[in-house]
Amino acid sequence: MTVLPEWMHPPREEGWFAEDLDRLPEAPRHTELIDGALVFMMSPQRRWHGRLVTRLTVALETLAPEGFAVEREMTVRLDTRNRPEPDLLVTTATAYDPDRTWFAPEEVELVVEVVSPESAHRDRTVKLRKYAEAGIRHYWLVEDEDGAPVVHVYELDEPTGSYTSAGIFRDALRRPLPFDVDLDLTKLVPAPPR
Template sequence: MDGEPLPDWVIPPPGGFTAADFLRMDGLLPRHTELIDGSLVFVSPQTMWHAQVLKLLENELDRQAPAHLRAVREMTVRLGERQAPEPDVAVVTAEAFDRGPSCTHFLAEDVVLVVEAVSADSVERDREIKPRRYLAAGIRHYWRAERDGDRTVVYVYEFDPRDAAYALTGIHHDRLKVTAPFDIEIDLTAIGQRR
């Protein structure tokens, strides 16, 4: 049975897509498509928990950030030749944030912190693959939010130059309070509450 032909962008070139290929496909791909290791990654619809975590973290990080930093949600970050993930939330320099409304992505050097909220389809990507790519690109701070029953848990990682790896610096259940990359305090129990 013959169906409609596949769009050209579905078929990867030899060696996979590059970040430049990926960024040129803006407008062709489904929302929230990522490029990881030269392959297009399509994500499943998000849950209400995921949406609420992203909203809280983006709002609080942006509100508490010093003037030279801004928080932004679901923007592509070009990490390298074959890497262009879309972190759930990122803290970037104000200079990068102010590039204008037509900006479609940031560069790794623009990013201070990335946050991923783990979904059923992203467990391996968010716990293993993406942190390695963020680390290799020089992003110093990585947070991972996960659901534990009715609670949200945030795992906080910071680059450890001695081991050249991310080191777990805290596991936060009800209240996230850290001093790096800046002083931050977030009530995680607010997730799911009307504000």
């Protein structure tokens, strides 16, 4: 058994807090905080995932009206012990701050998670619940269905504080919220080989 580097030891008995992420320059990129525990993306990301996130980011930036910004590789500080990093998000915090490292839930209109084998459980259950509890109104879960993206769209049901399904979209995604979205999903990744 190898000895863990000093920076991997929690700074307190209760584990890690959201502000601790900004003091961990040694941590791998895309380190998240879930229930006070650090979660690292350890396996290499698939090309499908990277291409889809990039093209979806560009497509949403093109569609976003004034007052919205699309961001990727930014965390959301849900509370003192949870700071997940969605694949991309849409925020109303449009003022550019080059030193900013996270957004508050009330600044986030949409989070998008693109499911990978390593993140599947967290994306489908843990983050689905945590984003809803934090009051984020829209959640998209993008799955790989034989090489094609399928988007599961959820909207927050405010009385219950949980997400309800607003549809499953293949080929095209047309939604009026969080702003008018009309996406050709077939253009986000190349067609799978036959």
